[in-house]
Structure formats: structure tokens, C-alpha cells
Amino acid sequence: MKPVLSHLLRPADLSRRKATHVRLVPDAGQLEALADRLGVDALRKVRLEGELRPGPGQDWVLDAALGATVVQPCRVTTDSVTTRIEEPLRRRYSPDYEVPAGDEAEMPEDDSLEPLPAIIDMGEVLEEALALSIPAFPRASSAEGLDLSATPPGAKPIEDDKIRPFAALAALKDRLQGKE
Numbered sequence: 001m002k003p004v005l006s007h008l009l010r011p012a013d014l015s016r017r018k019a020t021h022v023r024l025v026p027d028a029g030q031l032e033a034l035a036d037r038l039g040v041d042a043l044r045k046v047r048l049e050g051e052l053r054p055g056p057g058q059d060w061v062l063d064a065a066l067g068a069t070v071v072q073p074c075r076v077t078t079d080s081v082t083t084r085i086e087e088p089l090r091r092r093y094s095p096d097y098e099v100p101a102g103d104e105a106e107m108p109e110d111d112s113l114e115p116l117p118a119i120i121d122m123g124e125v126l127e128e129a130l131a132l133s134i135p136a137f138p139r140a141s142s143a144e145g146l147d148l149s150a151t152p153p154g155a156k157p158i159e160d161d162k163i164r165p166f167a168a169l170a171a172l173k174d175r176l177q178g179k180e
Contacts, residue, residue, distance in 0.1 A: 019053035
């Protein structure tokens with residue numbers, strides 16, 4: 001799927017002697033499209049800024065900072081929750097990196113390592129990093145004191161003591177030792 005914001009860099013065309021400065025700031029229309037794609041109410045002040053620099057060998061390293069303000073509904077009350085995201089971002093692109101084959105693969109120790117593409121789309125990097133940084137279960141401050149227990153009609157709510165996984169074993173142990 002094509003990213004909402006596109007900023008293409010071809011490493012073969014970049015200087016191997018110095019870093020290339022990268023700064024992406026989506027306009028209002030791009031922010032709205034990005035918010036729709038990510039399933040949030042609104043995005044404000046989104047920015048990706050950093051450097052793509054030559055690494056060891058033929059590698060390239062992206063060190064950047066992602067900043068964004070996200071507005072999304074609380075998962076409990078549906079009130080709007082505003083979250084500020086400030087995340088460091090590091091990607092290391094290597095022509096020697098091979099994507100593991102097979103159904104199951106070990107996670108590499110360096111999770112910033114990726115294969116070096118012919119073209120790096122900074123808009124795609126921004127969108128991926130933002131999607132991973134958005135809180136999955138935002139909660140409004142008004143949701144903190146809510147009692148969210150549910151019981152069928154006529155049933156008594158389960159008490160906190162009964163929920164503990166070892167409460168029944170402790171009671172059995174006490175009974176076996178003659179304690180009541």
C-alpha cells in the first residue's frame with residue numbers, strides 16, 4: 001500500500017562522505033488521510049527529523065526522532081484522549097541482510113536491521129513508526145475510577161479474593177493442616 005506521504009531517497013545517489021538531513025512534516029490533508037489510515041480521530045504536529053548517513057561497509061543508518069500528537073477515543077468511555085509521542089527512531093539498512101525464510105524464524109538481536117532497498121521511502125518509515133507508537137488502549141482520566149464488573153441478572157459479583165489464582169490452593173492447604 002502506498003504511503004500517504006512520500007519522500008524518496010535513493011542511497012546510490014547520496015554522498016558516502018556525509019549525512020543527508022531528513023525532515024518530513026505532513027500538511028493538513030496528509031494528516032487527515034494518515035489519521036484515517038491509522039484509525040485515530042486526529043493527528044497533529046507530526047514530524048520525522050534526522051539523518052541518513054553512510055554506515056560501515058555499504059550499510060546506511062537512519063537516526064531520527066518521531067514526534068506526533070494523537071487524538072483517539074478512550075477504550076472504556078469513548079472520551080477523546082490526546083497523547084504526545086516522542087520516539088527515537090533507528091534503522092540500519094544493509095545489502096548483506098537476508099530476510100529469514102520459513103514459517104518460524106528467530107528474531108535477530110538487532111531489530112533495527114533491514115535489507116537495503118534501492119529506494120528508501122521516508123514517508124513509509126514515518127507511517128510505520130507512527131503506527132507502532134500509537135497507544136493500543138488509551139484511557140481517559142475519567143475512566144480510572146470506574147467499576148467495570150459485569151454479572152448476569154441475579155448473580156453475585158466475583159470478589160477480588162476469589163479471582164486470585166492461588167486462593168483456592170491456600171484454602172485447601174489450610175483445611176488439610178486443620179486450620180479453618
